[in-house]
Amino acid sequence: MRKLWDFPGGIHPEENKHQSTGNGIQVPPLPEKLYVPLQQHIGAAAQVNVEPGDRVLKGQLLAAPEGRLSVAVHAPTSGTIDAITPHAVPHPSGMTDWCVVIRPDGTDSWAERQPVDDYHELDAPALLRLIRNAGIAGMGGAGFPTEIKLHPPVDDKVRTLILNGAECEPYITADDMLMRTRAREVVGGLEIMAYILEPEECIIGIEDNKPEAIAALRAAVEGTRIEVVVIPTKYPSGGEKQLIQILTGLEVPYQGIPADIGVMCQNVGTAAAVYRAIRHGEPLISRITTLTGEGLEQQTNVESLIGTPIGFLLDQYGFDPARTERLILGGPMMGFTLDNPDVPVIKTTNCVIAGSPREFPAPPPAQPCIRCSMCADSCPMELLPQQLFWFSQSQEFGKAEQHNLFDCIECGACSYVCPSSIPLVQYYRYSKGEIRKQREEQAKSDRARERFEARQARLERDQAEKEAKRKARAEAAAQAQAEKRAQAADTPNTGRQSASAAVQAALARKNASATESKPETAVSHAPAAPSLDELETNLTKAKAKLNTMQGLLKDAEAQGADTEKLARAVTKNQQRVDAAQQALDDASKANPTAETVAESPTDTADEVPLETLRTNLEKARNKLDTMQSMLDEARQQGADNIEKLERAVSKNKQRVAVAEAALSERELNNASAPEANSKQESVPAVEMAELEDALTKAQAKLDNMQAMLDEATANGNDNVDKLTRAVAKNHDRVARAQAALDDARNPSSTSA
Amino acid sequence: MAFLRLSSPHTRGPNKTSRVMLWVILCTLPGLLMQTVFFGWGNLINTALCVAIAIATEAAILKLRQRPVAFFIKDNTAAVTGLLLGLALPPLAPWWVCAVAVVVAIILAKQLYGGLGSNPFNPAMVGYALVLISFPVAMTTTWSSPTGYGSATPGFIETLQIIFGNAPVIDGYTMATPLDVYKHDIGAALSSEVLQHPAFGDFVARGWEWVNLAFLAGGIVLVVRRIISWHIPVSMLAALSVMSLAFGWDPDRYTPLSVHLLSGATMLGAFFIATDPVSAATSHKGKLVYGAGIGVLLYIIRAWGNYPDAVAFAVLLMNFAVPFIDYYTQPRTYGHKRSRRIKTSDS
Helix, strand or coil: CCCCCCCCCCCCCCCCCCCCCCCCCEECCCCCCCEEEEECCCCCCCCCCCCCCCEEECCCCEEECCCCCCCCCCCCCEEEEEEEEEEEECCCCCCEEEEEEEEECCCCCCCCCCCCCCHHCCCCHHHHHEEEEEEEEEECCCCCEHHHCHHHHHHHHEEEEEEEEEECCCCCCCCHHHHHHCCHHHHHHHHHHHHHHHCCCEEEEEEEHHHHHHHHHHCEEEEECCEEEEECEECCCCCHHHHHHHHCCCCCCCCHHHHHHCEEEEEEHHHHHHHHHHHCCCCCCCCEEEEEECCEECCEEEEEEECCEEHHHHCCCCEEECCEEEECCCCCCCCCCECCCCCCCCCCCEEEEEEECCCCCCCCCCCCCCCCCHHHHHCCCCHHHHHHHHHHHHHHHHHHCEEEEEEEHCCCHHHHCCCCCCHHHHHHHHHHHHHHHHHHHHHHHHHHHHHHHHHHHHHHHHHHHHHHHHHHHHHHHHHHHHHHHHHHHCCCCHHHHHHHHHHHHHHHHHCHHHHHHHHHHHHHHCHHHHHHHHHHHHHHHHHHHHHHHHHHHHHHHHCCCCCHHHHHHHHHHHHHHHHEEEEECCHHHHHHHHHHHCCCCCCCHHHHHHHHHHHHHHHHHHHHHHHHHHHHHHHHHHHCCCHHHHHHHHEEEEEEEHHHHHHHHHHHHHHHHHHHHHCCCCCHHHHHHHHHHHHHHHHHHHHHHHHHHHHHHHHCCCCCHHHHHHHHHHHHHHHHHHHHHHHHHHHHHHHH | CCCCCCCCCCCCCCCCHHHHHHHHHHHHHHHHHHHHHHHHCCHHHHHHHHHHHHHHHHHHHHHHHCCCCCHCCCHHHHHHHHHHHHHHHCCCCCCHHHHHHHHHHHHHHHHHHCCCCCCCCCCHHHHHHHHHHHHHHHHCCCCCCCCCCCCCCCCCHHHHHHHHCCCCHHHHHHHHHHHHHHHHHHHCHHHHHHHCCCCCCCCCCCHHHHHHHHHHHHHHHHCCCCCCHHHHHHHHHHHHHHHHHHHHHCCCCCCCHHHHHCCHHHHHHHHHHHHCCCCCEEEEHHHHHHHHHHHHHHHHHHHCCCCCHHHHHHHHHHHHHHHHHHCCCCCCCCCCCCCCCCCCCCC
């Protein structure tokens, strides 16, 4: 005889189980329509792969698992897909979710099944894959994907595999009936799980109020190593943590999982589903549901297809809405009420209670808490419910949390015993919700603060840099002035002085129109050689961009992310490279003519790069705006925007490259201009204005990059490194632009 | 089709505050019966008086506070407060002592804090301590002498007249309590001589022993029916016993343990007063500490203080300590290594 432990607290509510066990497991007729939700489990919704109008067979895959934490969804019967549409689903909030609507054809014809006669021929990973593809999620309540659960962390060796057949909640008899009638399947499923996990012992835990199920299980485990352990009836012995405590004396550590202490708990229904999936190749498309409550003429268990509207099921057994006050999905202790009987049966629907006012009288008004601590005496988690209530009532959520509010399993024992009829669990749900909300807001404001501080630091740094540069410039200017004065003393030259005055004026007028000065500048432009250089630079940049994009695409493909957009970007870049190549070739061909034309005062070949630079800058500004809006969006959406940011970053890189190219061109122009045409006085000034303009833009871009980097750092994005490098590059570029500008200015003032 | 939308759980147990209080009232009846048998009609009349005043006061204050009167009166807590005062006050205490005690208990100690559930101190004991300090003569000279000792016992009408001040209290009607007698006589006499006093009778303390045993019996019923938990009474009586055995083992110098346990308000205090859930500690461990504290204080005041009995003071002093006790006696939650305390940064 196995030693049993007890768990603290617990209650003995009226069981009310006999009403629904007298009629076996009935099979209701097919409903007119089935509404199969895509998400019936914890994790991501399955990805639908049928379309309206498709004909599907029973057991055919409707939706495939999406991501790691997900399971498949199958057609519960044969028929045609009517629609894929949002429909009311079983949820306390009464929300709607995506459902595949199937109109049964009545033939109930199976798709091809692939039964495994001897599961020993397969290895554990293969069996786990079958379980995942059969759409099996925990059928006890939470609906956690079974395959994941059967796949505990490598460090956690499961020594004790427990099958939970306690079914401690009043009214519910679905597991009881399953064990009575299909004990063989339950045991078979447990054997498969044991084959996967290789535990030291297998236990089926069952409350002593189910003698027939106990007898059936005992017969079924004959000759196996599985032990059927009968435990005393006490709510909530079927809670995973409580059952583990009863059977092993161990406690699941705080914030841990049972596997951490070498234990795993599975529901008996889940085991039966695993057996059917492996042995018969049948996916999880139906389950046993208890229909009970005085609002029904006949209280019974049914084998209900997933997706059957609950109202339809109830109607088959004499549902009288007039006699029903509460429609409860689940048990009376932890179930939630429905106001819409159209919601479908899902994989976790173990019970529906059409409760009459006599069974479930309206709760009396709550009286003040007298701290009688009956709640604490009944709490299986050894919490202090009365303290949690006080803290919840006074909204002292911090203290509630310190009193382990989040260990509450919401079993309802405290509310059940409360002599003041206080809806304690409701208070705890409220507090939990508020705390979660506060946490989110806290995280948000933390991010905002980090961003703000980073920005503040950056602004200060920029200010300091600007200050230093201005000083350097002022010194240089002073020096130049001194030199000039010295020169002027030797050979007075009004022309030179007026030239330097023009330089100053042009610098002040940063937005001076380039077109106006074009006729003047044209003469100063170096011939086609710089233009060729520029084109070559463009090509190099474009190639670099292309490589970056391809790298990104590869990464994205490796991660299975949204590759379409990246692919398009790569194509675009490819085109750009081609265009650049073309331009370079053209320019090379045109070179001789360009050289001759360059001599003339109106050099059209050189007008183009200036115009281009202007347009480029305009474009860059637009793009920056776009990026800014993306950034805003990203801020709102939190951290899900890695892809977008990546795209934005790569775009920004391109833009910066363009700016760089433009700048380098200007550098060349500037270097050559004063030498080529030192007599032309106003020309360097206009050049300078252009350069200043470009520099400002580059600086703006750098600022933006910095802001993005700050945000990415705050969000903990993966692309921080990339952004950091980009920012560093931009810094270099700005510095170079600045240097170029300074160079340009100095020679012009000295040579003037 | 509109169904009720409610949060789980959807069923609730048969427990009600009014039912809890009713059980408390029922379980005091054997003690009240014994008081009437051994000390005359005084306690019965005072109890009825106190309960009536308590309910009337509660109703008036609820009305003033614009709270639903019937809803709160029906929880029986005001009745319990009045009842406990009626049981604790001297049988021949004049009506105005009862009235002051009850009114103070209901208004000052309970309703001014926000009514049921919000009072940090045991209301009945606040009222009791106030009249004990304010009217020492009326509170010490009105203890009935036990019947069967030869002296006259006032009849029902005469008792009424005494309580309402229309008849003189004849000297033979009253007698110092056993705790009082022992405490004052042992300084100048041996134990055997002190016990000759008629207050002690043949067993432990004439009349008082039966009253205390009756309260013990009623208290055990409450524990068995899980209306109260065993922690406070057991730890309080254990602490009292330990103190008495450790310091008062010599009956020629100190009141013996038997008199401590079976006279005065010991059993009434242990099972019906200290267990007031509103003002007591909440966790099991906390209750043990709380009860033990009451037992220790009870002995200290009885042995070395100015008062022969001290349930009211001991309980009130421990009421002060409840938040502190609660803070340090949180149970260990399932799955946690040890109990967690509120960090100071959160307070």
